[in-house]
Amino acid sequence: MFLGSGCILGAFAFFGGSACAPTQTQGHMSADEFDSAQVIAGIPHLPGVYLMKDKRDRVVYVGKAKDLKARVRSYFSGADTRPFVAHLGELLSNIEVMLTENEKEAVILENTLIKEHRPRFNFMLRDDKEFLQLRIDPDGEWPRVQIVRRRRKDGAQYFGPYHSALACRETLRVLNRHFTLRTCRDSVLHNRDRPCLQYQIKRCPGPCVFDVDRAVYAENVKSAMLFLRGRQGELVEGLKAKMLAASEGLEFEYAALLRDQLRAVEKVLVRQEVVLESDVDQDAFGIHREGGRVTVQLLFIRGGRLLGGDTVHFKDQLGEDAEILSQLFMSHYGDGAFVPAELLCPVEVEAAETLAELLSEARGRRVKVVVPQRGPRRKLVESAQRNAEHQFTHHTAEADTDAILQGLRERLDLSRIPRRIECYDISNLQAGAIVASMVVFTDGKPTKSEYRTFKMRDLTSQDDFGALYEVITRRFRWLAEQDYEPGDAENPLAKKKPVSTKVPDLVLIDGGKGQLSAALDALDDLGVSGQFDLRSIAKSRTLDAHHEGQKDVEHSPERLFRPGDAEPTVLPSNSDEMFLLQQLRDEAHRVAIGLHRKVRGKQSLRSKLDAIPGVGPKRKAALLKVLGTLDKIREATLEELLAVPGMNRAAAVRLLEALGRSSG
Numbered sequence: 001m002f003l004g005s006g007c008i009l010g011a012f013a014f015f016g017g018s019a020c021a022p023t024q025t026q027g028h029m030s031a032d033e034f035d036s037a038q039v040i041a042g043i044p045h046l047p048g049v050y051l052m053k054d055k056r057d058r059v060v061y062v063g064k065a066k067d068l069k070a071r072v073r074s075y076f077s078g079a080d081t082r083p084f085v086a087h088l089g090e091l092l093s094n095i096e097v098m099l100t101e102n103e104k105e106a107v108i109l110e111n112t113l114i115k116e117h118r119p120r121f122n123f124m125l126r127d128d129k130e131f132l133q134l135r136i137d138p139d140g141e142w143p144r145v146q147i148v149r150r151r152r153k154d155g156a157q158y159f160g161p162y163h164s165a166l167a168c169r170e171t172l173r174v175l176n177r178h179f180t181l182r183t184c185r186d187s188v189l190h191n192r193d194r195p196c197l198q199y200q201i202k203r204c205p206g207p208c209v210f211d212v213d214r215a216v217y218a219e220n221v222k223s224a225m226l227f228l229r230g231r232q233g234e235l236v237e238g239l240k241a242k243m244l245a246a247s248e249g250l251e252f253e254y255a256a257l258l259r260d261q262l263r264a265v266e267k268v269l270v271r272q273e274v275v276l277e278s279d280v281d282q283d284a285f286g287i288h289r290e291g292g293r294v295t296v297q298l299l300f301i302r303g304g305r306l307l308g309g310d311t312v313h314f315k316d317q318l319g320e321d322a323e324i325l326s327q328l329f330m331s332h333y334g335d336g337a338f339v340p341a342e343l344l345c346p347v348e349v350e351a352a353e354t355l356a357e358l359l360s361e362a363r364g365r366r367v368k369v370v371v372p373q374r375g376p377r378r379k380l381v382e383s384a385q386r387n388a389e390h391q392f393t394h395h396t397a398e399a400d401t402d403a404i405l406q407g408l409r410e411r412l413d414l415s416r417i418p419r420r421i422e423c424y425d426i427s428n429l430q431a432g433a434i435v436a437s438m439v440v441f442t443d444g445k446p447t448k449s450e451y452r453t454f455k456m457r458d459l460t461s462q463d464d465f466g467a468l469y470e471v472i473t474r475r476f477r478w479l480a481e482q483d484y485e486p487g488d489a490e491n492p493l494a495k496k497k498p499v500s501t502k503v504p505d506l507v508l509i510d511g512g513k514g515q516l517s518a519a520l521d522a523l524d525d526l527g528v529s530g531q532f533d534l535r536s537i538a539k540s541r542t543l544d545a546h547h548e549g550q551k552d553v554e555h556s557p558e559r560l561f562r563p564g565d566a567e568p569t570v571l572p573s574n575s576d577e578m579f580l581l582q583q584l585r586d587e588a589h590r591v592a593i594g595l596h597r598k599v600r601g602k603q604s605l606r607s608k609l610d611a612i613p614g615v616g617p618k619r620k621a622a623l624l625k626v627l628g629t630l631d632k633i634r635e636a637t638l639e640e641l642l643a644v645p646g647m648n649r650a651a652a653v654r655l656l657e658a659l660g661r662s663s664g
Helices: 036-041 068-075 103-117 165-178 214-228 232-248 252-270 321-334 352-363 375-411 464-481 513-526 576-611 617-627 630-635 638-642 649-658
Strands: 010-015 018-020 048-054 059-065 092-099 132-136 146-148 157-162 282-290 293-302 305-314 342-344 368-370 420-428 434-442 452-455 506-510 533-538 542-547 550-555 559-561
Touching (some): 036 068, 048 068, 059 103, 103 321, 132 165, 132 214, 232 252, 282 321, 293 321, 305 375, 375 576, 420 464, 420 576, 434 464, 434 576, 506 576, 533 576
Antiparallel strands (some): 132 157, 282 293, 293 305, 420 434
């Protein structure tokens, strides 16, 4: 952490232009009294930090500048056309400035104040306690790799922070598997009298019990640290040399251990794209913004190889791209992230020289902040830019979906945001072929792996209400089973596999009040109503209207019914919420119709088999047993039919003719 105490030359607060020491109190101007010209007039041409405050005296933005007066004036000059800048005069009640000795101290102070106030319009990473890091103390007794959330000044080596907990834990898993370091806590290390399972599976040398060679263990620690620093090329060469020396010294077990480490590292290298022929460590940045919404993409290049990347999204950003990147550098690297030799940027970063100086102090070696114009480095920045744009689009789509789901919750008065919606439709075009569908949308998108279809077991007549009652009962009976102990003989639903054991947020029924009542009756009889929201959607109706002797066709809006409400809810036909519900209903209808056609086709084939002279129940059963399905019977050749036990040539020919096929 390179953020130290800055040498602050002085601190002055300007409220509507009148200066006072920050320790004094002074009444703020009213909303109508904020005068940007008066405020700017009192700000000096000196380096420092400015704090914008809203009507409730909350800090909404912190910025730095070599020339405070010029910077603050730029917001009110009219040259900045960003929409939220135009409304600053309405938002702000005052602007405070704090003077510093130089730009370096301004950079440090800005970062400190952003962390302290967490302003709404500043680019700010999550609190560092939310990020995981890997820690190794190479000077400790039998060092191990730990996951920690806080970096301490304890002499240990820290790697990260990892914005993805999954990536951090996967890295730890690779280290524990291949670098044979202990994983136990110090208290366990000092009190164990026999080795643990990690020793048995050759992932730990067992220093808790055995006399382990400290030099070999230290080499493993060194290799693990090279791996974490992304220095795989250097690590590979070292492992090869040590493996050769171990083999020549007849230390075959140690050589085998080194071989496994080498294979693990080379496997990682295969997955890493070579992007530069140099051995330099770099971070490449891309930035994409639309209004106040910003996405920054980081690409990590270590030793010329692309290791991976990270993406951060923010909204309500007041600063320009150059200022955002400057604040990001202070927040990201100041919180303990590895500082590479080069930071490749798409635009000139504010206070780039000062940042390079601070980062060099943190790294212990020179750091360059550059905007490459050509060559491989420029291609890396362009790649980061493309990724930033792609991630922005994807993230925006997710944010839009959240807004739609929140809108559904409010418009339909749901008990919770409908992340998982199930929609049911009955297809009942003729007696004896009643089917139903269940489609699932998760976060506004179809989850086709969870679609289900139903054939009615208890109905043969055209009864949509009865079919819906059966489907809802079969879907949610597992919820009722939770009132019974496992294996309870009195459980009436035992031994029946549940359709799904996921509880939806919203169940949508294709139909009107009658269908809604049938579904509610099923849930009531199971005793599980109220565990999720239930609604039905009725298609628009055709209305006839006469105007001056001409008959015009009008359509009623689609209606949504809620249990207990006499009147339906009508959503605007062009709303995103209505479009999502229509997608659900149409998808459920498509799946149900598809199943219905398949069932009808099979029923038609069964009827044809029954009508063919010489193909009785035994032969029909034999055909199904050998060929498997009715579709296979329909596609079978004469030779395949003759291979069925009990089938003769005459019966086979009659079957093919009945199916409209030639026996030749």
